[in-house]
Amino acid sequence: MDFSKAPNPRKLQLCRTYFYAGFALLPFVWAINVCWCFEEAFRKPPFPEQSQIKRFVIYSAVGTLLWIVALIAWIIIFQTNRTAWGATADYMSFMIPLGSA
């Protein structure tokens, strides 16, 4: 759908839904929310719901960042320690590389 054309309450509602949905381990949804509502939240001339939208957008952005950082950290940890962890790492692995420890 085209967000910019939606009526403001609708925008707010969508933004809120996306924000809350994001709590179900869905950083991607948060990211979408940010990109999607950014225009409305910061570029558009102010309208009543804007402040709330802004808030949700910011929260979503923060959440996304946290997730990104956490995920990257975890991936680094896992990849570097995979061989060291031995069997545990194997059981955690979705894809075990061929031909290497």
Place this chain on the structure above:
Amino acid sequence: MEKRVHAAAIWLLMLLHGAAFAQGERTRDKMYQPIVGAGCFRRLNGTHQTGCSSTHAGSVGVLHLINVEADLEFLLASPPSPPYAPMIPPHLFTRRNLLRLIEAGPSNISVVLLINKPEKMKQFSHELNCPNQYSSLNNSETCDASNPATSWNPWGTGLLHEDFPFPIYYIADTEEISKLEKCFLKFNNFNYETHALRSLCAIEVKSFMSAAVSSEVCIRRTRFINNLSGSKYCDPLEGRNVYATVYPRNVSSVEAEETELAITSEKFILVTCRLDTASMFDGVGLGAMDSLVGLSILTQVAHLLRELLPPQSSLPDNRRNVLFVTFNGESYDYIGSQRFVYDVERFAFPKSSARRNLITFDNIEFMLDIGTLDDIANIKLHALSGTPLAQKLLQQLNNYAQSPRYGFNLNIQSEMSYHIPPTSAQSFLRRDPKFPALILNAKPANKYYHSIYDDADNVVFNYGNTSQDFTLLPDVGDTKNFKADSLQMKVRNVSSIVAMALYETLTGKEYTGSKVANPVLADEFFYCFLLSADCPLFKAASYPGSPKGLPMPPMRYVSVLGGPQESSGWTYRVLGYLLSQKQPKIPKDNCTILPLHYFAGFNGVGECRLTTQNYSSALSPAFLIDDYDWRSGNYSTWTESTWSLFSARIFLRPSNVHQVTTLSVGIVVLIVSFCVVYIISSRSEVLFEDLPASNAALFG
């Protein structure tokens, strides 16, 4: 109308001369040239990985021919345009050189090619000095690697148990070698300093191995399905032991599950040898001297006994029988014999499907193990301790060996100590040092032990091709005009001696006949196993009209489940044929269910025979026991990595200079064109002034 006919004609024409003619050659056909050879692959045991693997995409190295040791220095001292791929002849393929290459690191040495130029080669054995050291009797006296005098493979380099960071590719065909050398001479073999500046002839070897670290890891990963399509990393080495008795055993009437209890009172003399051999490269390696001689002697003995012995009922003790067993996978920590011992201990031999009574250690009277008989002249009878049994057998053996009647004039010494050769008997003695195991083994003289060069030449075998019946026993005098020192005669003598000794043991009276083993049988046997599986003996031993064997020797590497179990299969048939009794009365149609089996026979007419041979699994118990401790070393833990393909191709590797220039030129062109086009398109109305402004769109 005519037009249509014409068109039709053209189409027809085109169909006739189809794409066959029209195949243009793709550019890559001009860039690459395949090289056929054999790859070294990765095997793993409980704690280590051995062998080689290429990188996932394939290892590329610049060819460099090594003629003398000095040539290596060039590669080891920071070569100009690494990585390189040295082409090493066998005599330089030494432990020292290879370790240096490993040290140089994969950044300098990415591939190693072993080229088949054996002229200067003196020895070539990459087995350990003490084969199967860690699965043998744990006794310093048994084998001392540091001391060549007491080691069982003094020439061994142990490279077979090294882990190489680069693939090793063995190129046997001289034409392929000349291809490589031509390419090397044409592109690489002049002023080495400028290697970095010009395109060099390089080889790419693809032999990527899936498994890594150790059997423990790869088996764990294979068993653990971690996504929709689990992947296989390695398979345990697995084969089939072949066993047969000289007298048929009667089918146990009781049902399978009850046979567990049906322990028989039979007494068996166990005559064993090993079936397999090992080598570094996939599919090459015949193990002529290290195991085939023993196997041939075993079959000869079996055949001779079959012919000589009176019916079982007329034996002084009619419960006695001879059980011939050929163990598979012995080269890898006695897989076959370990499994045999494991089964017998657990009352699982023979497996219930064979419908024969179980055999336990109580049924085994003694074991005569035929080891490696490198040098027939000085065979020794080994035993842990000089038991009367051993003395008796030794005396019997020597009795025949030296008796003028047969003129074998051999002398069999004895060694009653812990200095036991690495043969199947070790598995039995490991379980119980008291086990009556006697081992016939010669002083190690095989400089090509477990190598690709242990072939017909190594045992000096010339095919007599006397198309005579090898199933008849000749008289002593009749040497079928084989020279006295020929391999066939040696085998004949030894096997005759052993057979006679066993005959005396069984019947209690000395063998006085003049019949001896048939050298023709040995001749045919070696021909089949060393030169071509498409041979009279194999034909005779298989079902009439069954497909001929391939014109190449059967593969004798134990390999894995589903691998080509060629040697065990042929041994099964040959033993079955030689150890069976002819049943003239039974017609072909009734001769279908074992133990009855229909053989083509020597003349191929076909004959029904009562057979006794059977298979038993040769998979190490380590893979049967749940949560087996892989490091305990109780059982063989060898596995073989899976791989997708072996391939090698040579081509011209462009110099970095060349690449970089090409790339930079390209980028420059790209950028320039973007700028120019942008400027033109933005100011096009100026450029094409005398047309309406819209013209601007023309070039922009």
Place this chain on the structure above:
Amino acid sequence: MTLPEFFGCTFIAFGPPFALFVFTIANDPLRIIILIAAAFFWLLSLLLSSLLWFAMIPLRDVLAFGVFFSVVFQECFRYIIYRILRSTEQGLQAVAEDTRVTDNKHILSYVSGLGFGIISGMFALVNVLADMSGPGTMGLQSGTELFFVTSAAQALSIILLHTFWSVIFFNACDTNNYLHIAYVVGSHLFVSLLTLLNASELYTATLLTNYIITILTGLLAFRVAGGTSRSFKKFVTCQ
């Protein structure tokens, strides 16, 4: 892996046409369609010529024969697409995003020419490029290292030539300028036959002449499209 070589040659051959596409084609749907249509017509001509080549079993190894006829076919299809574009001009008018597409006939010719060029360049080069991405380069059995670079350069000149040829050709058809038509066909034939020498690795000769012809044709096209030395001066001097 000689990916550098791969990208280098790709940029050399397809960089300029890509730039042209981005700045002059990409943002007008109509031009894109015409481009693809032109490519399609070139494909048809190639199909015909290779059918002929395929059918003439005895002459298969005589490449000159195949080349000659493929050139002829290409020019025929150039003419066909010219007819079609002209006959549907009003139609285009209605659809045109910006009227310039139609009231400047050169745009159509330029676009279709570029279409011809790009597709022919692709067909000539794409498999070579694909083979290039392996670890090796040319020269083991035959050929030299220069093979790829020269191929790319040749492809570029052909692409540009096709563009120029179309501009000249269309205009010539409009103005019944048979000289120009003859020039187009002749130079095309000449260039194609000249490349036969590449087999004997006379790269300097072929490349040099080809680029000279490319420049000449470019100049001619420039004039045809209404450029003059004066306008060029103005252009350079940024007035």
Place this chain on the structure above:
Amino acid sequence: MDGHVNASSSSRSGAGADGSGLSGAAERLERPPKRTQQRGNYGSNNQDQTDAAVLAVPSVAVRGSSASRPSRLSGGGGGGGGAGPPPNETEEDQGLKYGAQHVIKLFVPVSLCMLLVVATINSISFYSSTDVYLLYTPFHELSPEPSVKFWNALANSLILMSVVVVMTILLIVLYKKRCYRIIHGWLILSSFMLLFIFTYLYLEELLRAYNVPMDYPTALLFMWNFGVAGMMSIHWQGPLRLQQGYLIFVAALMALVFIKYLPEWTAWAVLAAISIWDLIAVLTPRGPLRILVETAQERNEQIFPALIYSSTVIYTLMGTHYTPQQSAEPAVTSSPSSSNSTTTTRATQNSLASPEAAVASSSSRSGNTRTHPHQNQRDDSNVMAAEAEAAGFTQEWSDNLNDRVARRQIEVQSTQSGNAQRSNEYRTVTAPDQAPADAQEERGIKLGLGDFIFYSVLVGKASSYGDWTTTIACFVAILIGLCLTLLLLAVWRKALPALPISITFGLIFCFATSAVVKPFMENLSAKQVFI
């Protein structure tokens, strides 16, 4: 005007002709001044937010076009590169600019889909090797004998096609008695399956191809996010671009499944057969799909918004939802074969359906467009059942399938009513003065994801032989075929199957190129001869 039509009707002329055809259409559509149309869009949006997938499109379109526009002008217009005219200028130019523009809007997604498939085929060997087979293709073409292979392929494709026909008949029957809710449910369930199972497979093979280790937490988190976001943007509401991306990806996945599981020759045979069936079903007076359309028109129903490929143009490219569903089946039935086979059927449906949708749109009012989805939905449900039979699933399986169906039926009424009124509002809003024009604008040309899939299958198959000239030839041929189809659509204003022309061109060029042109070009490029 007529002139154009004639010119265009000489259809073998590629771009020009098609341009003219569009132009013809253009003038017809020009009538509504942009503003009103704009308003209509707004209205529609406001009206039913709940299924914005359809309505959203137009409005977005405007923005999209305006966005793309400036560069266009800069390209020619001699203005400095970036600075584009304000959106309102966009609205100035006449509706039928969208003729050409809209063709491109089709080209881009189709090309992207093909690109994705070709790239996958060339990088992940898993998809280019057929080892497992469909349940619907019992003959596996294992014999080296070409003639045998040929008969196998023929038999396979016949089986598949008969399944398709049966499904279509069933579809009509079911459609007569209205149970839409089933389809809705299946839609969601199946696209769910597709987005999760098949993406999971894809990810796995991708990692395997490049031998990249990955841990379960990351993988699952990725899958979860990817899938849920997809469900949200496809079935509920999400950024248009995202939705489009997901639809393209889904189509590509389906195409890959076909390429993977159909035997060599069968794939080709199926392509041909399906385009023929496409012709029959759409053009013959009693063609099943035509019947569907007509009934739909009578009922004048609202389009079912899920899984519609909506381009950014005013026109909505009508994606057919089954695509995902079919794929979903495997997940349900856990037998890839059945799934794919069903896919075929439904995919076929889509391809067929899409043209009619087009027809409907051009010929009648928004009604037809609305109907379209229903048929699909119907189709899905009964396809499921029938498939259950065909796949020979256990009795209980089909049983619980049935009661699943039943459950949905119960739910049906409520939403249906909802639909109805919504559609009413919709009409009231857009209806005003120039309802017809608007309607037309909004409907435009619709391309089922089914067509995406089969185009991609063709190109992917071609590229799996490792010859790039063939691939390019197929690609160009298909695009031209698409052009011609659209052109004819504009000229005849009559339901046209989307597959036949493109696929025919594609097949001809694929085989001609690989048999005749390839050796010629290889000879040339080997000797560096340029023509």
